[in-house]
Amino acid sequence: MYAKGQTVIGLMEQLAPKHVAVPDDKIGLQLGSLQKEIKNVLVTLDVTDAVVEEAIALKVDLIIAHHAIIFRPLAQLQTDTPAGRLYEKLIKNDIAVYISHTNLDVTEGGINDWMAEALGIEASDSLENVHTDKLFKLVVFVPKTHHKQVLDAVLNAGAGAIGNYSHCSFNIEGYGTFIPQEGTNPFIGEQGKMERAEEIRIETIVPSSLRSKIIAAMLKSHPYEEVAYDLYSMDLKGRTLGLGRTGKLREPVLLKDFVDRVKTGLKVDHVRVVGDLNRPVKKAAVLGGSGGRYWKQAQFRGADVLVTGDVDFHTAQDALAAGIAIIDPGHHAEKIMKDKVAGWLKEKLSETKYSTEVHASKVDTEPFQFM
Structure with missing residues (x-):
């Protein structure tokens, strides 16, 4: 027996309840219908054309993504634009798209906890409630x-x-x-x-x-x-x-060794680093996505380094002058959610005896290439 769309989303919202999201965040069902049986679910960070092709090949009925495909109200839906073609392809193939964004960041056992665990941070406090x-x-x-x-x-x-x-x-x-x-x-x-x-x-x-x-x-x-x-x-x-996590490391390490841990734990090949590579790191903070503006909160909570993406030049300068290190593994480091969410949903659907299959997307949606 296959689970209904509302049943799958009910399970997803046990992990990431909608009410804990940042106000006005673009979450929930963004395209399609949940009033149908769901034979296959695809979990992805982003919904791109390549991801939709993957979903079609897997005969997916529902995509659960972290990043929204509709950010602002649509004035028109033109199918000769990149976004319009994407929506058209999803609709023609009866693929619904559900977004779990800051509620998946904030929740206990969500993205920020997964990232903290991967980096050996014994998380205790949030950066912002x-x-x-x-x-x-x-x-x-x-x-x-x-x-x-x-x-x-x-x-x-x-x-x-x-x-x-x-x-x-x-x-x-x-x-x-x-x-x-x-x-x-x-x-x-x-x-x-x-x-x-x-x-x-x-x-x-x-x-x-x-x-x-x-x-x-x-x-x-x-x-x-x-x-x-x-x-x-x-x-x-x-x-x-709240957003982000801070906590002590199990053992102090040098910043250069912590950089290697970030690359291994978050499965990224390249990072940008601000700070003395030979400085000791006893306490660290992590925030998935774009979190450069939280470096002051991280420092206030005693962190020696903040791990987050999309750090701009002036933020890097200010943090360096203030004495806190930053490691930027890119926004795409949130890809940790694909296997984690897929595994969580598989377990819950198995417990309830549903035959619905859950797949973690294998498409790399990182827009940057490093030369």
């Missing part, structure tokens, strides 16, 4: 006989996370009273009679990003027709996600 989860307090009253069933359901759905602790809750025994009215089918008690039931009050924390999932799990596991529960907004802040 983008999204902070709002927290709610969930209170639900459960008959004593079904306490464990409901508690396990809400905690396993993601409730109860406090810092580095999970499955946190508080439980109080007491009595609930109610009178089932006409037309009810009570789990406990009889119509028209006051019922006094042994119940347990469960309290736990719910992040806004998982609120719908947790409430649905609670209602499904609860035996009552009408579930008594409260959801209170809290002033406490939840998990914060």
